[in-house]
Amino acid sequence: MAPRVLVSDKLSETAVQIFRDRGVEVDFQPNLGKDKDKLLEVIDQYDGLAIRSATKVTEKIIAAASRLKVVGRAGIGVDNVDIPAASKKGIIVMNTPFGNSITTAEHAIAMIFAVARQIPAADASTQAGKWEKSRFMGVEVTGKTLGVVGCGNIGSIVAQRGVGLRMRVIAFDPFLSQERATQLGIEKVELDDLFKRADFITLHTPMTDKTRGMINKDALAQMKDGVRIVNCARGGLIVEADLAEALKSGKVAGAGIDVFETEPATESPLFGIENVVCTPHLGASTTEAQENVALQVAEQMADYLTRGAVSNAINMPSITAEEAPILTPFVKLAECLGAFAGQVTEEAISSVEIVYDGLVSDMNTKALTSAVLAGLIRSQVADVNMVSAPIMARERGIQITEAKRDKSGVFDSFIKLTVVTEKQTRSVAGTVFSDGKPRFIQIKGINIDAEIGEHMVYTTNNDAPGIIGLLGTVFGKAGVNIANFQLGRNRPGGDAIALLYVDSPVSNEVLDEVRAHKEILSAKPLKFDIPPVA
Ligand SMILES: NC(=O)C1=CN([C@@H]2O[C@H](COP(=O)(O)OP(=O)(O)OC[C@H]3O[C@@H](n4cnc5c(N)ncnc54)[C@H](O)[C@@H]3O)[C@@H](O)[C@H]2O)C=CC1
Ligand SMILES: O=C(O)C(=O)COP(=O)(O)O
Numbered sequence: 001m002a003p004r005v006l007v008s009d010k011l012s013e014t015a016v017q018i019f020r021d022r023g024v025e026v027d028f029q030p031n032l033g034k035d036k037d038k039l040l041e042v043i044d045q046y047d048g049l050a051i052r053s054a055t056k057v058t059e060k061i062i063a064a065a066s067r068l069k070v071v072g073r074a075g076i077g078v079d080n081v082d083i084p085a086a087s088k089k090g091i092i093v094m095n096t097p098f099g100n101s102i103t104t105a106e107h108a109i110a111m112i113f114a115v116a117r118q119i120p121a122a123d124a125s126t127q128a129g130k131w132e133k134s135r136f137m138g139v140e141v142t143g144k145t146l147g148v149v150g151c152g153n154i155g156s157i158v159a160q161r162g163v164g165l166r167m168r169v170i171a172f173d174p175f176l177s178q179e180r181a182t183q184l185g186i187e188k189v190e191l192d193d194l195f196k197r198a199d200f201i202t203l204h205t206p207m208t209d210k211t212r213g214m215i216n217k218d219a220l221a222q223m224k225d226g227v228r229i230v231n232c233a234r235g236g237l238i239v240e241a242d243l244a245e246a247l248k249s250g251k252v253a254g255a256g257i258d259v260f261e262t263e264p265a266t267e268s269p270l271f272g273i274e275n276v277v278c279t280p281h282l283g284a285s286t287t288e289a290q291e292n293v294a295l296q297v298a299e300q301m302a303d304y305l306t307r308g309a310v311s312n313a314i315n316m317p318s319i320t321a322e323e324a325p326i327l328t329p330f331v332k333l334a335e336c337l338g339a340f341a342g343q344v345t346e347e348a349i350s351s352v353e354i355v356y357d358g359l360v361s362d363m364n365t366k367a368l369t370s371a372v373l374a375g376l377i378r379s380q381v382a383d384v385n386m387v388s389a390p391i392m393a394r395e396r397g398i399q400i401t402e403a404k405r406d407k408s409g410v411f412d413s414f415i416k417l418t419v420v421t422e423k424q425t426r427s428v429a430g431t432v433f434s435d436g437k438p439r440f441i442q443i444k445g446i447n448i449d450a451e452i453g454e455h456m457v458y459t460t461n462n463d464a465p466g467i468i469g470l471l472g473t474v475f476g477k478a479g480v481n482i483a484n485f486q487l488g489r490n491r492p493g494g495d496a497i498a499l500l501y502v503d504s505p506v507s508n509e510v511l512d513e514v515r516a517h518k519e520i521l522s523a524k525p526l527k528f529d530i531p532p533v534a
Helices: 014-021 036-045 059-064 083-088 101-117 119-127 153-164 178-184 191-197 217-222 240-249 287-307 323-344 365-378 389-395 467-477 508-515
Strands: 004-007 025-028 048-051 070-073 092-095 145-149 168-172 200-203 227-231 252-257 276-278 349-358 399-405 413-421 425-432 438-443 446-451 455-462 482-489 495-502 520-527
Touching: 004 014, 004 036, 014 025, 014 287, 036 059, 048 287, 059 083, 070 287, 083 092, 083 389, 092 287, 101 119, 101 153, 101 200, 101 227, 101 252, 101 276, 101 287, 145 153, 145 191, 153 168, 153 178, 168 178, 168 191, 191 217, 217 240, 240 252, 323 365, 323 413, 323 425, 323 438, 323 520, 349 365, 365 389, 365 399, 365 413, 438 495, 446 495, 455 467, 467 482, 467 495, 467 508, 508 520
Parallel strands: 004 025, 004 048, 048 070, 070 092, 145 168, 145 200, 200 227, 227 252, 252 276, 349 399
Antiparallel strands: 349 413, 413 425, 425 438, 438 446, 446 482, 455 495, 455 520, 482 495
């Protein structure tokens, strides 16, 4: 069945065409996102949800989204998506981090000029027939200090444009390196220094707990008298009531506001104040940017839903469309290794070590580690995948270490998983053969070569005669057909293991018969997410 996507915000129709061309069914309902009850009602019919900022993907929506695999944000900010809730449910959240950045930077520059020259008010007055030439005295931007708060994709474009306008550009961003600042031709400063020196301040940080309300009474008090402030990032960065007061007192000479604490903003303390220029979250609204983000989000979502490729995901490592086919068998192997360890481990896991040996060490090991963890945790929690597994592992306090090694044995590639609990340390290793099938090659340090099937039985025993006969007889009597039987031991008469690939599940009663034998130490039924051979 073709995957189904709902477009619930105003995306360019380019997205619809791309979804269809790539075999994805699409419902284009650009106003539906604003109706949260309607969205709640229909969301369980979709594998993907494509949005802008109007649709709020809340915990409640996510809880109702039984089929949802991916949320695609045609734009940058994902503060309208409950990412922790999506991750816990295994839903990938992706955005398009560059498609609208030039456009948004241009809007910030437009706001700087609009505020410096009071263009909107002058326009309204002129068109009202007033010709108030002396009312609208502006300021030049050349030679003024532009303070950029948040110098990422958009902030650095604004900074470059500011340099082009012959402004002195200073920037505060904890992650801005000195080299990057030099390359941009700007000065890296601390925030209080920026507040003291800037004639214009423009905000370009994401909305986080740290940045929420960063422009408040105290911050405003540190600023130059007559400062002008532009916000084309997120409304919550500014305490609107504090800014309104500072504008009224003349401390702040003007403000260009594209984004609001509450959107749609139908009222605001900033409305009606002289020299406040407002736009209704238009930062990304150009034909070029909307084409870019619609095309990109549709490609990314379709690639994920039809080919398993992951790009620009906020909550999952990227997997390119080219690497997806090579990686897929190793993802399966990683899941099986995790699933093996998860099913044989009954105590709480304290740490996990994953070694990538040979060619696999050059692959996307972040994704493979997520797959190991998904397999490991699935034995306890059914509803887990590569997105949610790392979070669940962290919540359970499991320490994870990942090591990469050059080829160290006969296999071109193998993955070895070691799981440590309070009581013991267990290890299992596996590889993928040229047929693309995963195999276990070592358990507890004992070499083995076992194809992995949907139903398996794992026994540990003392190496003694009669074990093969015992298993064959007991399973035969119970009508369980053995497809593959693999044995291994550390030394003659030492520790031995057996892995049986069986055509149907083996009941506990049957296994009890096996367990009753004096040389058998344990017998466990195992299940792997491998389709049965037809
Ligand atoms: N008005 C609109 O229509 C649009 C608004 N946006 C918003 O613009 C903002 C910036 O987007 P991008 O530049 O693409 O993001 P980005 O992630 O490339 O850059 C953000 C920068 O902020 C920095 N930062 C984080 N915390 C900070 C703090 N406490 N103080 C100073 N800097 C801090 C980060 O280090 C990063 O360099 C986002 O909030 C995004 O949602 C984006 C597109 C359109
Ligand atoms: O990309 C972003 O972060 C934006 O804020 C753009 O929002 P929009 O897609 O225009 O609703």
